[in-house]
Amino acid sequence: MTITLSPAPAAEATSRPGRYRHTQQGWRERLAPYAYVAPFFLLFFVFGLFPLLFTFYVALFDWDPIGERHFVGLANFAQLVHDPRFWGAMRNTFSIWLLSTVPQLLIALGVAHLLNHVRLRAATLFRMSVLVPYVTSVAATTIVFAQLFDRDYGMLNWFLELLGFSHVDFTASVWGSHFMIATMVAWRWTGYNTLLYLASLQAVPRALFEAAAVDGANGWQQFRHITVPALRPIIVFTVVTSTIGGLQIFTEPLLVNPVGGLTCGAARQCQTLTLFLYEQGFGRFHFGYGAAIAVVLFVMVVIVATINYLLVTRIRSERR
Amino acid sequence: MNPASAFSTARPTPRRRRRVNRVPLVAYAALGVMVFLSVFPLYWMFVVSTTDSATATSLPPHVLPGDNFLYLANLVFDTVPFVQALGNSLVVSTAIGVGQAVLCALAGFAFAKLHFRGRNTLFLVVVLTMTVPAQLAIIPQYLVMSKLGWVDTLQALILPGLVSAFGIFWMRQHMSATIDDDLLHAARVDGATTWQIFWRIAFPLVRPAAFVLGLFGFVNAWNDFLWPFIVLKSPERYTVQIAIKALQNSRDIDLGLAMSGSFLATLPLLVLFVFVGRRLVQGIMEGAFKG
Structure with missing residues (x-):
């Protein structure tokens, strides 16, 4: 078998029979495609697949990285189910996800609708501006928002004071800290999602909006009856990616409360599942228990991906 | 101009159209x-x-x-080896950006334009790995790195990010869509090796797409936190994001320290954004980066 470029014309193959055969050059040419795809498979196996499978193995042990390890079967999972810290982290993760995803996607939908206007001036400037948060790192984002939300001299509390309210200690309370972290997540991703929606919107024929406008449909009606239905597949996609991203929120709760340590406060009021995983694995060196948390997170991601798959197939079949 | 706009200018009542638009x-x-x-x-x-x-x-x-900018900036440089952190971030991000652009293009080229046994199966495997959340496996990943003796090294950050399944998928699409097989055939007939065909003909033709891919690789590597936070131990190995965390820990020195560090860590990307922000916007709208 010789390597040919597709589509391989028969004449070419027969006119140079075995051109690369039995020569050193020939072997190199024949192996070239495998060499080109090899880096991915090698790196994915060593740093992706193997560690993932190994997580399931480590989760069955009481595993101290510098001490001993004992096989404990499913004891880590049994402990997890009865661990209030785990359920607290589950609640925090879900609450932060909900508080960030819903407003984020709604605002992105609205802004995409506005950006899609055919006569919009400075369109590139608007598009670039909404993407600025995306190139800002999560660490920097958290530092600046922690300052804006500060109890004593944060700008937000200054506004609250002007409006006649007393200062809120955002980091100390459950809802305050969740609201704060959700704001950071939403700030970073709204513009990105806006551009995804805008790209899908641009595939909708302009004539559809124009015809609706001529028929007297106002902006809201166009949004409700043209924009939203056209965007349904990409909306499902963004919900799924923000859910999978939401399960892995880590940097915000770690940095948002400088005195909170690895628990995001004494009451673990904003410790997410990934931060709990880090605390157990790398803070307390309970590798087995940490791996068990990772397995639970993995199962949750698989569930989300499966629901996504079912939704997408349903949308496709509805369209037929 | 596309046919749709020609159609709209042909409408009979310009005044009404203006009101609508x-x-x-x-x-x-x-x-x-x-x-x-x-x-x-x-x-x-x-x-x-x-x-x-x-x-x-x-x-x-x-x-x-x-x-007070210079005072705070100097304080940042005195508190943590921040210049070194900027250098480390630059090395890691550049390596990942270039690696993504070249290695994904190379694999995408093989999947799009070369015939070899097992090609379709291997490509299916690449696509399937996109659904695997391997980033959750941080504990065994750390064990792998410590087995390799790479804990507290920059290659521990670089190697896992050099090539991605999505990048291969994206580059394969571009190779299929933009490169004419006859052109590659002509080069083959003229005696070019597969590598020469990739490097001299195919890669230059998809360079814009590879550039955008590399750009996203660079930005994400620059901003990455969790994995560097786990792997890096000594201050002279810190990337800028980990340096921000260290500055926050030293907040008793000056409250503005972490803020100044954050600004200094973000500034290079903002400068980059001024020049290539347009390409990033286009890239996202064309689906260059997912998840």
Whole structure:
């Protein structure tokens, strides 16, 4: 078998029979495609697949990285189910996800609708501006928002004071800290999602909006009856990616409360599942228990991906 | 111009069309608010990194920059090896950006334009790995790195990010869509090796797509936190993001320290964004980066 470029014309193959055969050059040419795809498979196996499978193995042990390890079967999972810290982290993760995803996607939908206007001036400037948060790192984002939300001299509390309210200690309370972290997540991703929606919107024929406008449909009606239905597949996609991203929120709760340590406060009021995983694995060196948390997170991601798959197939079949 | 716009200019009543198409002022106002909210936190980061603690903590807030920038910046450089952190971030991000652009293009080229046994199966495997959340496996990943003796090294950050399944998928699409097989065939007939065909013909033709891919690789590597936080131990190995965390731990020295560090860590990307932001916007809208 010789390597040919597709589509391989028969004449070419027969006119140079075995051109690369039995020569050193020939072997190199024949192996070239495998060499080109090899880096991915090698790196994915060593740093992706193997560690993932190994997580399931480590989760069955009481595993101290510098001490001993004992096989404990499913004891880590049994402990997890009865661990209030785990359920607290589950609640925090879900609450932060909900508080960030819903407003984020709604605002992105609205802004995409506005950006899609055919006569919009400075369109590139608007598009670039909404993407600025995306190139800002999560660490920097958290530092600046922690300052804006500060109890004593944060700008937000200054506004609250002007409006006649007393200062809120955002980091100390459950809802305050969740609201704060959700704001950071939403700030970073709204513009990105806006551009995804805008790209899908641009595939909708302009004539559809124009015809609706001529028929007297106002902006809201166009949004409700043209924009939203056209965007349904990409909306499902963004919900799924923000859910999978939401399960892995880590940097915000770690940095948002400088005195909170690895628990995001004494009451673990904003410790997410990934931060709990880090605390157990790398803070307390309970590798087995940490791996068990990772397995639970993995199962949750698989569930989300499966629901996504079912939704997408349903949308496709509805369209037929 | 596309046919759709030609169609719309052919409409009989221009005045009516103008009324229909005009952007309402309220839309500009809403977009203006959106731009303000997107940019203000960065501006605020800059303001606080230029004022002393007393000004930064006074109410009502001072919204104009002060003259304390150099003092705080110097304090940042004295507290952590920040110049080295900038260098480390640059090395890691550049390696990952270039690696993504070249290695994904190479594999994408093989899958799109070369025939070899097992090609379709291997490509299916690549696509399937996109659904695997391997980033959750941080504990065994750390064990692998310590087995390799790579804990507290930059290659522990670089190697896992050099090539991605999505990048291969994306580059294969571009190779299939933009490169004519006859061209590659002509080169083959002229005696070019497969590598020469890739490097001299195929890669230059998809360079814009590879550039965007590399750009996303660079930005994400620059901003990555969790994995560097686990792997890096000594301050001279820190990337800028980990240096920010270290500055936050030293907040008793000066409250503006972490803010100044954050600004200095973000500035290089903002400068980059001025030049290539347009390409990033296009890239996202064409689906260059997912998840």
